[in-house]
Amino acid sequence: MQTLIFRTVAPFLSALMVVFSIFVLLRGHNEPGGGFIGGLIAASALAIYGIACGVTPVRRAIYFHPMNIASFGVMLGGAAGMISIFFGVPFMTGLWVYPNILGVEVALSTVLFFDIGVYFAVVGTITSVALALEERDEI
Amino acid sequence: MAAPSGAAVDISQAMVVAEAPLADWLVIAPVAYCLMAGAGLMMLRKYVKLQPRLAVFGLLALVAMTAGLLVHVLSGGTVTVTMGRWLPPFGISFSVDILGAILAFTASLVALACGLYAAQDVDKTGRRYGFYPLLFLMMAGVIGAFVTGDIFNLYVWFEVLLIASFGLQILGSERQQLDGATKYALLNLVATTIFLIATGFLYGIFGTLNMADIALQAREMGATAPLYTLAALYLLAFGMKAAAFPVAFWLPASYHTPKVVVSALFAGLLTKVGIYALLRTMIMLFPEQRDELATLIAIVAVVTMILGTLGALAQTDYRRLLGYLVVSGIGVMLAGIALATPLGLSGSIFYALHSIIVMTALYMAAGMAARIGRSFSIAQLGGIYRSHVLFAAISLVLFLSVSGLPPFSGFWPKAVLVKASLDAGIWWLAASILVTGFLTTIAVGRVWAHAYWKPADTTPPESPMMIPTATLRPSATYLPLIGLVALTAVFGLYPEPLLVLTERSAEQLLDPGSYIQSVFPEAAQ
Amino acid sequence: MEPILAVFVGALFTVAIYLMMSRHTIRILMGVMIFGNAVNLLIFTAGRLTRDVPPIIPAALDVPEIATANPLPQALILTAIVISFSFFAFLLVLGFRAYQELDTDDSREMRLAEPKDDPLPPLGY
Numbered sequence: 001m002q003t004l005i006f007r008t009v010a011p012f013l014s015a016l017m018v019v020f021s022i023f024v025l026l027r028g029h030n031e032p033g034g035g036f037i038g039g040l041i042a043a044s045a046l047a048i049y050g051i052a053c054g055v056t057p058v059r060r061a062i063y064f065h066p067m068n069i070a071s072f073g074v075m076l077g078g079a080a081g082m083i084s085i086f087f088g089v090p091f092m093t094g095l096w097v098y099p100n101i102l103g104v105e106v107a108l109s110t111v112l113f114f115d116i117g118v119y120f121a122v123v124g125t126i127t128s129v130a131l132a133l134e135e136r137d138e139i
Numbered sequence: 140m141a142a143p144s145g146a147a148v149d150i151s152q153a154m155v156v157a158e159a160p161l162a163d164w165l166v167i168a169p170v171a172y173c174l175m176a177g178a179g180l181m182m183l184r185k186y187v188k189l190q191p192r193l194a195v196f197g198l199l200a201l202v203a204m205t206a207g208l209l210v211h212v213l214s215g216g217t218v219t220v221t222m223g224r225w226l227p228p229f230g231i232s233f234s235v236d237i238l239g240a241i242l243a244f245t246a247s248l249v250a251l252a253c254g255l256y257a258a259q260d261v262d263k264t265g266r267r268y269g270f271y272p273l274l275f276l277m278m279a280g281v282i283g284a285f286v287t288g289d290i291f292n293l294y295v296w297f298e299v300l301l302i303a304s305f306g307l308q309i310l311g312s313e314r315q316q317l318d319g320a321t322k323y324a325l326l327n328l329v330a331t332t333i334f335l336i337a338t339g340f341l342y343g344i345f346g347t348l349n350m351a352d353i354a355l356q357a358r359e360m361g362a363t364a365p366l367y368t369l370a371a372l373y374l375l376a377f378g379m380k381a382a383a384f385p386v387a388f389w390l391p392a393s394y395h396t397p398k399v400v401v402s403a404l405f406a407g408l409l410t411k412v413g414i415y416a417l418l419r420t421m422i423m424l425f426p427e428q429r430d431e432l433a434t435l436i437a438i439v440a441v442v443t444m445i446l447g448t449l450g451a452l453a454q455t456d457y458r459r460l461l462g463y464l465v466v467s468g469i470g471v472m473l474a475g476i477a478l479a480t481p482l483g484l485s486g487s488i489f490y491a492l493h494s495i496i497v498m499t500a501l502y503m504a505a506g507m508a509a510r511i512g513r514s515f516s517i518a519q520l521g522g523i524y525r526s527h528v529l530f531a532a533i534s535l536v537l538f539l540s541v542s543g544l545p546p547f548s549g550f551w552p553k554a555v556l557v558k559a560s561l562d563a564g565i566w567w568l569a570a571s572i573l574v575t576g577f578l579t580t581i582a583v584g585r586v587w588a589h590a591y592w593k594p595a596d597t598t599p600p601e602s603p604m605m606i607p608t609a610t611l612r613p614s615a616t617y618l619p620l621i622g623l624v625a626l627t628a629v630f631g632l633y634p635e636p637l638l639v640l641t642e643r644s645a646e647q648l649l650d651p652g653s654y655i656q657s658v659f660p661e662a663a664q
Numbered sequence: 665m666e667p668i669l670a671v672f673v674g675a676l677f678t679v680a681i682y683l684m685m686s687r688h689t690i691r692i693l694m695g696v697m698i699f700g701n702a703v704n705l706l707i708f709t710a711g712r713l714t715r716d717v718p719p720i721i722p723a724a725l726d727v728p729e730i731a732t733a734n735p736l737p738q739a740l741i742l743t744a745i746v747i748s749f750s751f752f753a754f755l756l757v758l759g760f761r762a763y764q765e766l767d768t769d770d771s772r773e774m775r776l777a778e779p780k781d782d783p784l785p786p787l788g789y
Contacts, residue, residue, distance in 0.1 A: 291740055291743075302754070305754055309758070312761070315777050317765050318766060320758060321689065321758060321762045321774065322771075322774075324751075328696055328751055332748075336703050336706060339740075340706075340710060342710050342737065342740070343709075343710025343712075391778075392778055396777050455785045459778075517786065518783070518786045
């Protein structure tokens with residue numbers, strides 16, 4: 001897909017989509033959104049970047065191998081579930097802390113970290129499939 | 140909900156308020172650990188030398204965890220843990236009774252043996268491709284299926300083990316593997332989709348997915364038409380997963396194509412997950428409906444075991460022959476489900492444990508025979524007895540065990556099943572179990588006579604087969620095989636403790652009172 | 665609404681099973697995909713239909729005000745969609761690779777793992 005307009009717009013579009021995906025991820029706890037859909041948005045951002053500029057720039061941009069990102073997500077999700085072992089409650093119980101950061105009460109929870117884990121797992125797996133398919137096209 | 144930190148809400152209506160004892164984490168630990176260990180190994184997959192060592196230690200830890208779980212369940216009865224404190228049936232529960240715990244333990248033993256064997260069998264490309272991460276992912280699926288108490292969650296674990304098995308199946312990407320994998324993947328996907336159809340209906344009827352809740356409600360509803368539909372659908376879906384007769388053909392078409400260690404894992408574990416799910420649904424959830432289907436299951440069992448051995452008799456390839464023997468073993472296990480007496484079920488569970496160990500060991504033996512003789516064809520193999528006496532002796536033990544001859548572990552479950560079917564007055568079931576044993580003896584006897592006993596054929600084989608060129612390092616490759624053979628010999632000579640365990644788990648299946656009580660402590664009072 | 669959807673589910677199953685009985689891998693794959701979608705619709709229908717009431721609890725309350733749509737079947741379907749999507753992606757790649765390597769997408773000609781001219785097992789000793 002070597003059109004000038006698309007190639008010029010794609011990096012901005014991808015950046016915007018990644019930001020939006022993080023917004024969707026963080027919004028997800030009380031309103032529609034969440035790690036899965038956020039991960040899909042981020043993965044499609046990377047896919048668009050790959051279609052426009054080729055697979056190598058994408059691999060360079062995300063630095064880590066997509067499968068490693070996915071594995072990191074699984075680890076993070078598992079670890080977030082495991083935290084409850086220290087509080088005597090069953091696996092995956094939501095635990096909350098409300099630290100005061102810069103005068104704003106921020107609600108942090110294990111659920112959030114689980115969701116971030118899901119985000120990474122989805123980004124990693126979908127990106128690795130998408131990049132593999134795009135690489136096939138180029139040959 | 141990000142409720143304000145000060146809000147006081149009575150949560151005992153929706154959540155478990157009792158503190159979770161640390162020992163109950165043993166229920167979650169094997170599954171969560173497998174997933175995380177798999178992910179960790181995935182990140183380290185560049186370090187191909189380190190992989191086997193890490194994986195073997197990881198699998199040792201897994202064996203320790205499942206052993207701890209078994210001890211915990213034996214001492215404290217059925218254990219239930221509900222994710223995130225939501226009261227069952229709203230949260231997803233993991234409920235482990237003796238059946239689940241003992242199967243999980245045996246499965247992790249077999250995984251350890253395969254992990255050891257794979258250190259020799261899987262080359263660097265295979266490791267880089269992710270053999271060990273996929274092994275852990277598959278174990279997460281297998282153990283998850285054994286411990287879960289939620290039927291949709293069971294479906295999810297089936298899919299987890301299935302996707303991992305797809306990855307393992309095409310490890311190496313040879314043409315034969317692609318052919319086998321296509322059939323394996325498509326037919327298994329259809330089977331799990333039928334499972335999902337049944338679960339969709341089940342949710343429509345019961346409005347719950349918790350197995351204990353379903354067991355309670357199914358007993359109240361009694362013999363109604365929708366439940367017969369459900370039972371029949373589950374029989375079809377899990378029969379297909381377990382490779383029972385009319386829907387078994389994906390197994391002999393694909394089990395000989397992947398690497399030997401992968402075949403060994405599949406033969407040991409995957410079909411038994413299907414048998415486990417059949418035990419759960421047919422015996423625990425829908426006993427009345429099963430009574431109605433009993434004759435059908437018995438006929439399927441007979442046809443499966445006889446046709447399986449006849450298929451084995453027609454094979455030249457060592458691994459394809461073993462694939463048919465897996466099918467015939469499934470028939471023997473189905474016989475116990477058809478009887479559904481405590482004795483029959485105990486025989487089925489014992490046979491499942493025996494089959495997990497022996498089928499894995501047999502595939503490993505096939506792989507080693509092929510390394511010695513550079514072929515999988517029993518017509519081209521020969522003279523193994525002269526060149527490798529110890530290996531020949533080990534193989535002979537396995538052959539006797541798989542045929543159900545004393546003094547090895549295959550004898551007892553078959554004896555128990557024959558007695559159970561004679562007690563129930565179904566003589567033809569007993570007769571076909573005995574005939575199956577006889578035919579299996581002929582099939583493996585021929586392998587013994589040709590591949591091991593007859594002198595080696597000096598003419599070079601026509602078609603060089605894809606066999607790893609690594610030389611046979613006795614210590615590393617023999618160790619897992621000897622371990623598994625020792626298990627089958629020990630439980631053949633001293634079956635009493637295992638028989639007691641399987642009888643207890645059969646009783647728990649037939650009377651799920653303790654299972655239900657562990658999920659709903661107040662409902663039983 | 666439920667009867668209409670039930671009929672529609674039945675139609676989808678018919679199409680899927682017809683396609684799956686084909687000999688060509690690509691048609692079987694399409695059949696499998698439609699099969700999966702039919703099941704999703706089945707779960708959706710089995711969970712009973714409530715229109716226009718999303719299961720979202722207003723910020724000030726602990727329980728929803730009125731009866732809402734059942735969220736559980738939707739969660740189940742989401743899980744099933746994710747799984748069937750990843751399986752379909754895998755199978756598509758597998759089918760394509762098999763077509764490249766075996767030069768056929770006709771399942772009757774895929775006899776590499778079980779060759780037609782398989783020799784008889786040794787009959788004597």
